[in-house]
Amino acid sequence: MTCANEHLGEVKIKRGIFQGDALSPLLFVIALIPLTSVLKTTKHGYEFAKNGEKINHLLYMDDLKLYAKNEKELDSLVQTVRVFSKDIGMDFGIEKCSMLIMKRGKKTKSDGIKLPDNIVIKSLKEGEGYKYLGILQIDEVQEKEMKRIVGNEYKRRVRKILETKLNGGNIIKGINTWAIPVLRYSAAFLNWTKTELQVMDRRTRKLLTMHNGLHPRSDVERVYIPRKDGGRGLMCVEDTVKQANIGLERYVKESKERLIVAARGDNENADIEIGNDFKRRTQQERKTKWKEKMLHGQFLRHTEELADKDQWLWLTDGTLKRETESLIMAAQEQALRTNLVKAKIDKSQEDSRCRMCGKADESINHLLSECSKMAQKEYKRRHDWMGKKIHWEVCRNYGLETKAKWYEHEPQAVCENEEYKILWDFSIQTDHVIEARRPDMIIVEKKGNKCQIIDFAVPYDTRVDEKEKEKIQKYQDLARELKKLWNKNVKVIPVIIGALGTTPSRLRKRLKEIGINTKIVELQKTVLLHSARILRKVLEI
Numbered sequence: 001m002t003c004a005n006e007h008l009g010e011v012k013i014k015r016g017i018f019q020g021d022a023l024s025p026l027l028f029v030i031a032l033i034p035l036t037s038v039l040k041t042t043k044h045g046y047e048f049a050k051n052g053e054k055i056n057h058l059l060y061m062d063d064l065k066l067y068a069k070n071e072k073e074l075d076s077l078v079q080t081v082r083v084f085s086k087d088i089g090m091d092f093g094i095e096k097c098s099m100l101i102m103k104r105g106k107k108t109k110s111d112g113i114k115l116p117d118n119i120v121i122k123s124l125k126e127g128e129g130y131k132y133l134g135i136l137q138i139d140e141v142q143e144k145e146m147k148r149i150v151g152n153e154y155k156r157r158v159r160k161i162l163e164t165k166l167n168g169g170n171i172i173k174g175i176n177t178w179a180i181p182v183l184r185y186s187a188a189f190l191n192w193t194k195t196e197l198q199v200m201d202r203r204t205r206k207l208l209t210m211h212n213g214l215h216p217r218s219d220v221e222r223v224y225i226p227r228k229d230g231g232r233g234l235m236c237v238e239d240t241v242k243q244a245n246i247g248l249e250r251y252v253k254e255s256k257e258r259l260i261v262a263a264r265g266d267n268e269n270a271d272i273e274i275g276n277d278f279k280r281r282t283q284q285e286r287k288t289k290w291k292e293k294m295l296h297g298q299f300l301r302h303t304e305e306l307a308d309k310d311q312w313l314w315l316t317d318g319t320l321k322r323e324t325e326s327l328i329m330a331a332q333e334q335a336l337r338t339n340l341v342k343a344k345i346d347k348s349q350e351d352s353r354c355r356m357c358g359k360a361d362e363s364i365n366h367l368l369s370e371c372s373k374m375a376q377k378e379y380k381r382r383h384d385w386m387g388k389k390i391h392w393e394v395c396r397n398y399g400l401e402t403k404a405k406w407y408e409h410e411p412q413a414v415c416e417n418e419e420y421k422i423l424w425d426f427s428i429q430t431d432h433v434i435e436a437r438r439p440d441m442i443i444v445e446k447k448g449n450k451c452q453i454i455d456f457a458v459p460y461d462t463r464v465d466e467k468e469k470e471k472i473q474k475y476q477d478l479a480r481e482l483k484k485l486w487n488k489n490v491k492v493i494p495v496i497i498g499a500l501g502t503t504p505s506r507l508r509k510r511l512k513e514i515g516i517n518t519k520i521v522e523l524q525k526t527v528l529l530h531s532a533r534i535l536r537k538v539l540e541i
Helices: 024-031 033-041 071-088 143-162 168-186 194-210 237-254 258-269 275-292 298-303 309-317 322-332 339-344 364-369 372-397 461-474 476-486 507-514 520-539
Strands: 057-060 063-066 101-103 106-108 113-115 119-121 130-132 135-137 414-416 420-424 441-445 450-457 489-496
Touching: 024 033, 033 057, 033 071, 063 071, 071 113, 135 143, 143 168, 143 194, 168 194, 168 237, 168 309, 168 322, 194 237, 237 275, 275 298, 298 461, 309 520, 322 520, 364 520, 372 420, 372 441, 372 450, 372 520, 450 461, 450 476, 450 507, 461 476, 461 489, 476 489, 489 507, 507 520
Parallel strands: 450 489
Antiparallel strands: 057 063, 101 106, 113 119, 130 135, 414 420, 420 441, 441 450
């Protein structure tokens, strides 16, 4: 056994296999193939019809169910299993074993089956059931009780996950991988109604809201859309159960197993939708509904053509806190109660103007990019932090001295070595009067002929493309002047990210031109954290 390439010692496996190992179920099944072969050679079993198919056992890992036409045959099958188990060193879990005798569809009393050492496999008592592969049953699945058990276990797991300090992405992954499978596993055995499944979906969203993982006015459709498409990525209970049933129906339809073919009957040619097709169709329907909503879909409609595939990287990364993730998405959906929303939608008597500047209507757009009271402090802080990240990357890439962590870095007005000079927020002296002569950053290649004017901006998301063009145009006069003064090829490179995370289609190319390996998602998160700070401060949430 090793850990971090260090040899810790030897583990001698004398018996059994490790529980929880992904290979364990397969090895267990392989080990018990001889048992199923022995049982099949016996003439005992239950016939579905005269001279029809016969079955005498169901087996998966250590869960075994035996069938026989009478008590004597059942005893014989049990003894066969007992002898085989003894030979391979496997013990009966007597406390989990039980016996059920049915005659003409009614349960009858029995003294049980006696084993050596006065051990008895007892018959089920009146009203008592047993579990096979986790499903409670007697002569049939105890649907009402199983629904209660499964529903409670699902809610318990969701609560457990939400009580942790996991970030937004891992909260959703936790629910999808630990809570949802409880319902998926039982989908084929329990006849869930549409109403019951919708109730569970509502309870899940309510629990998310109670634990600050979902804004109460957030769009419902978006919760179940994949993160790569701008949603939260939560698996819908109703869809999960439907998809599981589709998969089972398709398996039954295509199976060549004799017993399944016999039970299938006239449904063999039934047309069944493929599970993946159902999933893609429902996802597309949800995205369309979200996009078409007047307020909730406004952000998607206005940015879809401007942004590229990197727009939702901050969501697929999933490392923001659940509260921040929820707040940003609510802001995109115009779900936050700004003064404008209160006045125009809630029809309250409040003034719709901004509580900070009092000049314009208080919309999300205004609060994040247009309020004059916040321009020199909050907006500048957000702008500078994004620039700080890029300046740190440039310094590190060009061999200039810098801090180990980017957020500890403080850009200096001039940083240089033998090959490069980097100017930060530096006013350039020119021969002609040029208004825009103080860009955020200039990178000068001393021994080469390249010079880059870099300027940052965090506009509202619907204006990222417009702002990019504006920045390029703004510094053309300075670029021409520097070309004359320094005899270098000068290029203007704008770095633009929307206040709510939208990235223009050329951003990746821009960063590559600067020559840095900054991940776009890191810049997005820097901007989003500061935008969330602004919203919390102003709206007091």
